[in-house]
Amino acid sequence: MENIMDKENFLEKDYGAKKIFIPAAIAIFAFFAVSIVAFYTHFKYENKQYIDTIENFQFFDIYLLGLNFMICFISGVFFFIHLNKREKVLFKTNQALEFEIQQRKKNQNILQENNEKFEELVSERSKQLIESNKSLEREILDRKMAEEAFKRAYTELHQVFNHASYGMCIIDKDFKISKVNDTFLHLFRVSRTRCIGQKYCDILKHTDCGETSCRLKDIFNGQPYIEYEIERSFDDGTKIFCVVSVVPYRDINGDISGVVESFKDVTAHKKSEESRKKLEEQLLQSQKMESIGTLAGGIAHDFNNILSIMFGYIDFLSKEVKNNQTAAGYLKQITEAAEHAKDIVKQILIFSRRTKHEVSPIDIYSIVRDALKLIFSGMPPNIEIKQSLDPSAGIISADANEIRQVLINLCTNAFYAMKEKGGILSINLESVEIDEAFSRVHSRLAQGHYIRLTVSDTGIGIEPATLKRVFEPFFTTKGVGEGTGLGLSVVQGIVLSLGGEITVYSEPGKGTTFHVYLPRIFDKIKDTTDTNENPIRGNERIMIVDDEEKIAHMMKQMLENLGYSVYTHTKGEDALEAFRNSPGEFDVIITDQSMPQMTGVKVAKEITSIRSDIPIILLTGYSDVVSSDNYKKFGINDYLMKPVTARELTRAIKKVVTDINAQDKKD
Template sequence: MIQALSVLAVSLLTHFSPSMVGLSAVVAGAVVLWVGRQLLRQEREIDEAGRRSDVIFEQLSEGVVLIDHVRNLATMNKAAARILGVSGPAVAHSELRRGYEVLSSEGRPLPESEWPSSLAAKGRYVRSLELQLIRKSHGDVRYVEVSSSPIHNHKGVSTSTLLTYRDITEARRAALARERLASIVDSSDDAIIGKDVDGIVTSWNRGAEKVFGYSAEEMLGRSIRILIPEGLVSEEDDILSRIRSGETVEHMETERRRKDGSLIQVSATISPIRDSFGNIIGASKIARDITERRRLERQLRQSRKLEALGQLTGGVAHDFNNLLGIILGNLELLGEMLEGNEAALGRVRSVERAAGRGASLARRMLAFSSREELSPARATLSDLVNSTLELATRALGPEIDIIPSLDETTPPVFVDSAALQNALLNLLVNARDAMPKGGSITITTHVAHLDDAYPPVVAGELKAGSYACLSVSDTGHGMSAEVLEHVFEPFFTTKSRDKGTGLGLAMVYGFARQSGGTVRIYSEPGYGTTVSLYLPLSDDDAQAYPQLEDSSDDIVIGNGVALVVDDESDLLEVAVSYLRALGYSAVGVSGPAQALEMLTRQKVDLVITDIIMPGGMNGVELIEKLRQMQCDIRVVYCSGFPADALAERRMLHLDGPLLHKPYQRREFIAAIRKVRAQSPSAEMRAPLL
């Protein structure tokens, strides 16, 4: 640079006259010195800028790679070496290409012709393409965003390729973890709900849709109070207050209202949600529908209560029998001693008759407690029923119609014949007493297949399998739900004191349990009662009879909208669950009025309706009205009364299968299959009964 400045100075001096050479030399020297200083400063600045560029290049968090025109690796920064897992720019580009498997963000293998570097070499620009890089030697997976661009010279010819890599592995894994968590939350059968501190719903999973009946679109942005029955509104205020104070509400059992208006029992845990600063911004709620569990618990408590009562009653009856034995024995001896004293003997005979009634009472108490000695043997159920009716028909009176409907194909049972006839007589007398103005008693027999989900099986009263079922249905006044809770308890009766001891049904219950079966009762106030005895088949016949099989082959894949109408909330939930599992969009309502209202808003393909419901309209009448609104509805009817008993109530026009309550899943599927095979046309509606 100094030599260049000297040449410049000489050149300047040659342009001046000799007289001015001296002055010019001074000026030229100053100019040269100034220019030199400027050039030196610019050179230092350029060097400093280069060093800063190198520092920035190396400190970039994004990886930068430069590939020359022959696809050799010209340079890369530290971030690129770290992301690509190599020691530095000394590695050959060909080695990099061979060392990696490149996949798209969806996991599709990418051929080298589709790599960003290859596309840039063809003059194409790539922006933020998400890729998976798998090191073949280690199996290490990196998620990266790659951009590439060709670099052109002043003639527009591509001379090299610039690649930038942004490592998004952690972000991608975090996103995948969130997606997995969201999938787990969404697939949970429990309702998982988010809400803010004012109770406004912010998240709503599919489990919440199943439990409460509302879709996410219907609930997001609305108050959670829509689920709370009127009498429990203050409960939510207390929950939100506890959440705001940082408290977690654990395993709270309460009642909530579904979209269809039915009430369900839920167990809920509500926890506060905090932001990154620790401030409470809302709450997460996990709610589980425990309606079915509560029902099974009630049944189990009832079963255990009856078992405890049986033990107590059996102990009392046993001691009472011993006392009566002493009393009767001494009365017999006293009678011999008072021979000839008619007045005294009359009193002895009166006491003997009372003691005899006490002994009969003790035997019935022992029957309830399952301590009466039975002698079970193989017997034909229809023969036992017919022989009992021969004795009972006259005693029941002419105002009572007896209607037997016996399935002669029912295999023999293994029971004490006398005890069974006694139990049947008790049921007939109870039925007669429930119809003081006359009526009809329907007696049916059939084989029932009970699976693991049947309530008595769940409660441990029975084992799953095939049983003979004997049902006695009357057209009497029926019983309320409160009375049904106590009907099998000894000495419980709704009769006047001179008309019963309250041991009739208790004896029937004890006989059934001691025989290895059970008893179920269904009643509707104003319509009557059905009592069903489930009795074991004899061993040989039980083995020969077709056993229960998996019903998976019978599953019907449904479609369309199904409506369930039932005033029993437990069965309503069961039917809705069955239908949704079959593929239907199912809605449950608790009465005919809600069913009619729904049909004004939506077309329905299938209706499952209870026949006897409160409110002045039964299921048959409901279907007649629904068919006036939509004639092509397929129908399945449900009732706790057998078909023959319903016929006696003049409910003859059932244009669909009849499910007997409480039904099981296999029976439900069979009814759906049957009704789907029928034509929905109004012309095809023939009476079932």
């Protein structure tokens, strides 16, 4: 480092001499040149008289000579100085060059070492860069794959969300809907633009949305899961039922930012459950009716046997007291009571579905009109009547007495509901057509033409719990002695047996409406008026078989008084033995059905096996084997329900004898 400094000092001194010498020489030379020019000009123009003289020229030459001498002297001095310095300069220069060469070698070695280190560093950094590039490429590839996976997952999640079988809805903390799927839109019949950004309660008509009672607040308060059921009604009258499951909706930080609701449509299940319950109720009702029917059948059989005896002896007494008006009046009351008892038994069998009606085409308008005259006569004064009866309502196939009974029972219930405050009783009769939608709701009614009888009141109404039981046998809300609980049961039994349906709608405090639907037919009404009210006399030989001795004896007297020859037996075996011994001695067989050892059907079968042309009349108080529809397949010619009057019995005898005689002539 010191040698380098010496070199620099030397160069500065050498270059300093040069800097002094050259300017000084130039300055001296310039001075003498200017002086010569000035001297020459002065003498040439100002002193021309001297120029021409030799002396002046000599002076000028001497001046020039001195000038040259000065120049040479100065140049020599400077040259000597220059030569003296040159050796030193060269020596110093050589030393500097050697030093520089050495320094350059050192620097070259250092540079080479640095180059090697740099190459190693560059190589190492290159490797690092290559690895970094590879890592970056892998990261970019991973990121692309992650983005693609995210896109796929988002697409799949969106498709799953949008096409889920459950309705899905995301709600923010302000209870506004932020996202819904297609199932939700279809389920609640709304558009996406109608939902997004709207209050949840405005869409689903929840009255507690955001209020203290709102179920969704439980989720915001930390509850992990809730489930509840909703019912949604639409403008067209239809409704759906949904089970709603609610869970929190969390952001990327795990904080609850809303809720997710899923709606499972359970309408079909609900309807199925309701249908199942309805079927269970119908089955229970059917079982009740079966039990009651069994009981009713036994009661009807025994009671009809008693009534048969009563009606028989009423016929006897009517002849005896014909001229005694007081006794005849008493007997009339007894007859009416017996007829009423007969109707009660018939109603019990009808409502328990243990018997079929004696139906025929009837004009329901005429029946209802005439029945209302009787009903209005006993109407309380605080009840107003409104009626709208269509004379062209149509024809139904029914028993006129049963239709009267239906109307009387419904009006009686209406009177009872309005007995305290009065009200309005409305009765309407019209023809209607049942369509598929109505038939689906009321499964007992097929599509077609019906006649609807409506009885409506503005009374106290019926509570929902009570409304479900109004058609149950013996169920009543009336006090002791005010009703038996059979009125509406009988009505329902009659209506259902005619292939119809009865519905009821009621609101507590507003009133009750019953609709009776009966199938309309388009047959013509036959004239069945019979002017002959008296029993028919005859001389046929009659065998009576009945296990009730009193009934057998009563019928024997009844027919013998009319000219018939009568033989009675209380056991089927005895009757069969007597007929086998003398099959030609009898013209007609009259047998009871329900007998201990041998039923009437079996008696008929055995007798016809002996003599096939013998006419047989079957009597019964009640039977679940033989009826007015199937008696002929048992070889029986006519069928009568007890109790029977002399007129009914003698008409049946005449009919079967006439039919047999006609058949014989044909053969």
